[in-house]
Amino acid sequence: MKIITILIILISGISAVQAQTLEDYFRVAAKNNPGLQAKYKDFEAALQKIPQVSSLPDPTFSFGYFISPVETRVGPQRAKFSLSQMFPWFGTLEAQADAASLMADAKYQTFLNARNRLYFSVSEAYYPLVELKQLKAIEQKNIDILQSYKTIANSKFKNGNSPMTDVLRADIMLKEAQTNLGILNNREKPLLVAFNNLLNRDENETVIVQDSLLVETLPENFRRDSLLTNNPLLDALDLKRKASEANEIAAQKQGLPNVGFGLDYAIVGKRTDMDVADNGKNILMPMVSMSIPIFRKKYRAAEKEAQLTQEKYSYQKEETINSLTSGYESVWFQIQQQKDLIGLYKEQIRETEQTLNLLFSAYGNSGKDFEEVLRMQQQLLKYEKMKATAETQYQTALAKLNYITAKTY
Secondary structure (H helix, E strand, O other): OHHHHHHHHHHHHHHHHHOOOHHHHHHHHHHHOHHHHHHHHHHHHHHOHHHHHOOOOOOEEEEEEEEEEEEEOOEEEEEEEEEEEEEOOOOHHHHHHHHHHHHHHHHHHHHHHHHHHHHHHHHHHHHHHHHHHHHHHHHHHHHHHHHHHHHHHHHHHHOOOOOHHHHHHHHHHHHHHHHHHHHHHHHHHHHHHHHHHHOOOOOOOOOOOOOOOOOOOOOOOOOHHHOOOOOHHHHHHHHHHHHHHHHHHHHHHHOOOOEEEEEEEEEEOOOOOOOOOOOOOOEEEEEEEEOOOOOOHHHHHHHHHHHHHHHHHHHHHHHHHHHHHHHHHHHHHHHHHHHHHHHHHHHHHHHHHHHHHHHHHHHHHHOOOHHHHHHHHHHHHHHHHHHHHHHHHHHHHHHHHHHHOOOOO
């Protein structure tokens, strides 16, 4: 029974590993990537700014002791206590809290953009691994074919139906293919390390990739309507501009008087030389104070700073819109270009396979034109590799389009 349970667990674990998709890796990266975590901490830190700017200033408490008591009608003053609280002008704290809250929201949008950028980076590192897997399979298939060609050429040479040069040509191309496969195997390590580093996990962790890439037909202006809608880059700039507007209001409020309320309490000793009414009665005195903001230069400068900052964010948004629009057109061209190339390579592969079959049949009958058979085989290998590369570039371009249009997963 225990053995069966262990087998079930192992099979479940294997299935879980094999079931990993690119979206699964997105989730792992979003959870583990230190750069993305730093962006989120930046947002959390910005939230802590809100209670700092929306709270009243600390009250002031003071104590004074009269070394030489001040004589009053009801007795000498021995000591004095004061407690006061300043209150900013109406709406000042609210404006400052609004500015801090909007900036925190902007930080969150920056975090969302960083997450989307991370997803693109993961895709950019994932698709070359799929391409490498395809290239290795193509090269291994080429090696198997060349080995069979060499065997056939050697057999024909022994039977006197073809020259030794056919065997040597096949052997030369076979060694080249084996070397190419070795290079592809060596290329895998740095790609795996780069991918696992994005996920912030051990660089030797196994990465399961799909066998092939699906190229789908996309409608014209695919996701174009999402380019400028709910885009974190643009939303962050809008929120920063609104925060600057709140800062401008706060600067105006700060240029108005602050009002303070307080109490003074004086301890009075009793008179011993005579008896008077309220002899030795302590003194309680309510206090009202007001700041006088007569030095206006700093307040005007703060307002002007907020206004200029608003203009800055407006210009940045305009520039970002231009950049996103240009980026979309460029990426859309790349997608269409690679799609056309994939269609071309598919047709070339089909026709090359037909030609190769005819040439190989002719060689089997006559023992001639073996060099043309090998040349056509390498042409087929070239088209298959180019198709695999075009599929990778297509998917990478599509991933970039998803990033600039802020696709959510």
